[in-house]
Amino acid sequence: xxxxxRPLGALVLGVVSLSLLMSSASxxxxxxxxxxxxxxxxxxxxxxxxxxxxxxxxxxxARMEQEPIGQGPARNVLGDFSSGNPDLTFSLDDVDMLVGSxxxxxxxxxxxDEFYMLPAQWKVASGKWAKYLPRKDWWxxxxxxxxxxxxxxxxxxxxxCHTTGYDLKKKVPAERNITCEACHGPGSLHVEESTREDIVxxxxxxxxxxxxxxxxxxxxxxxxxxxxEKYAWPVGYVAGGDLTEHWMYAKPTGADSYEMWADGxxxxxxxxxxxxxxxxxxxxxxxxxTCHDSHGSRYTSLTIKATETNALCLTCHGEGSPQSVLQAGxxxxxxxxxxxxxxxxxxxxxxxxxxxxxxxxxxxxxxxFVSPSDTIRxxxxxxxxxxxxxxxxxxxxxxVEKWESP
Numbered sequence: 386x387x388x389x390x391r392p393l394g395a396l397v398l399g400v401v402s403l404s405l406l407m408s409s410a411s412x413x414x415x416x417x418x419x420x421x422x423x424x425x426x427x428x429x430x431x432x433x434x435x436x437x438x439x440x441x442x443x444x445x446x447a448r449m450e451q452e453p454i455g456q457g458p459a460r461n462v463l464g465d466f467s468s469g470n471p472d473l474t475f476s477l478d479d480v481d482m483l484v485g486s487x488x489x490x491x492x493x494x495x496x497x498d499e500f501y502m503l504p505a506q507w508k509v510a511s512g513k514w515a516k517y518l519p520r521k522d523w524w525x526x527x528x529x530x531x532x533x534x535x536x537x538x539x540x541x542x543x544x545x546c547h548t549t550g551y552d553l554k555k556k557v558p559a560e561r562n563i564t565c566e567a568c569h570g571p572g573s574l575h576v577e578e579s580t581r582e583d584i585v586x587x588x589x590x591x592x593x594x595x596x597x598x599x600x601x602x603x604x605x606x607x608x609x610x611x612x613x614e615k616y617a618w619p620v621g622y623v624a625g626g627d628l629t630e631h632w633m634y635a636k637p638t639g640a641d642s643y644e645m646w647a648d649g650x651x652x653x654x655x656x657x658x659x660x661x662x663x664x665x666x667x668x669x670x671x672x673x674x675t676c677h678d679s680h681g682s683r684y685t686s687l688t689i690k691a692t693e694t695n696a697l698c699l700t701c702h703g704e705g706s707p708q709s710v711l712q713a714g715x716x717x718x719x720x721x722x723x724x725x726x727x728x729x730x731x732x733x734x735x736x737x738x739x740x741x742x743x744x745x746x747x748x749x750x751x752x753x754f755v756s757p758s759d760t761i762r763x764x765x766x767x768x769x770x771x772x773x774x775x776x777x778x779x780x781x782x783x784x785v786e787k788w789e790s791p
Contacts, residue, residue, distance in 0.1 A: 422570070422572075424550040424559030424566050424572070426566075427441075433579070441680050442681075443681050447563070447564070449562045450548065451483040462480075463509060464507035474504060475494075480492040480494065480503065481500070488743075489741065500539040501536075502517060502537065502539055502543075506742070511742075520532075524542065548561055549561075549567040550571070566624075568598050568679060569584050570624040570625055587672075592672060597627070599673040604634055604659055606635045608631060613631075641763070644656050646759075647763040647765075648762070650739075651738050651747055651749040651750065653739045654747040664750065664751045664752045665752065695729060698731070726772055736749060736768035745766050756785060757778040757779070761779065
């Protein structure tokens with residue numbers, strides 16, 4: 386039961402209304418003349434794909450949007466609403482929906498038929514409140530949406546990526562959260578016919594289109610000019626289609642931008658695709674799903690193997706493999722002791738260069754070695770000084786040059 390110290394009558398009415406709003410799926414058939422496929426909800430997938438469904442249920446994709454539960458064993462409100470922090474200008478009574486839970490948690494209020502993000506967010510790692518007032522997103526920089534929180538509709542800025550099959554006219558999604566049909570497309574025909582031709586399997590798409598399934602939400606950019614140019618998500622994209630028809634990818638400009646540092650490394654979260662698409666890995670046919678399993682994983686970020694032990698990277702780059710980089714052994718390659726943080730592949734080739742909620746908590750996906758010289762030139766964080774915080778980039782660069790000397 387949701388407990389936010391509301392009067393019982395208002396609480397019950399609110400729970401009923403929100404439960405209806407957050408129902409599992411819309412199963413109404415399409416109107417005459419529309420596409421033959423429609424969304425039917427993830428529960429229909431469970432009947433034949435139990436293991437995948439159960440795994441997905443335990444991912445953060447399945448809990449992007451939640452009804453707020455303020456007390457008890459099922460509590461999911463992370464923010465401390467008793468803190469007295471001056472950035473917290475609203476109470477839990479104002480919160481009708483939670484958004485996120487890994488890096489930060491944001492809070493939405495329903496006004497009429499629309500949600501609006503309230504002006505403070507909870508930073509999970511540090512356990513602190515911070516203002517939530519976007520200024521650098523393209524839609525904020527250009528004044529497309531004013532700074533007042535209650536004039537920035539969630540449906541136009543976030544909801545298309547946080548839900549599945551969002552209906553612009555009805556202002557409701559086919560299903561809350563990032564569900565099966567977000568990645569596999571509408572499933573009505575597949576349920577009827579049960580053939581592989583009636584559903585999108587990203588693994589059967591080519592490299593470009595397969596990665597687009599993930600890029601729809603993990604590729605920063607903006608829509609092309611047209612009727613949906615004020616939306617901050619790719620309206621009209623359906624898994625298996627061409628994302629570039631609905632979304633213009635942000636690219637490096639040679640100067641620091643909101644999305645990327647001057648040399649193209651990640652400056653924020655949600656640019657995984659922008660950096661990955663520029664990598665040698667992408668050019669060689671590596672996919673997001675080569676390393677991540679959206680059906681569930683016991684490892685951080687849904688990786689298929691652990692990064693802490695290098696198991697993920699050394700699957701392809703270990704000793705004896707065609708793509709091995711360890712001719713001199715792991716320590717010979719990293720110039721660090723085998724068990725040290727400096728010998729973890731991701732710390733050098735996927736350093737934390739971007740900000741999600743904290744500096745720096747988002748990893749770059751270009752898989753390059755971000756050199757201390759990049760820090761000296763452009764200020765981008767590098768793997769060396771992310772660990773050696775007490776030393777200057779110049780010291781780190783001198784050490785790297787020693788390694789490279791014959």
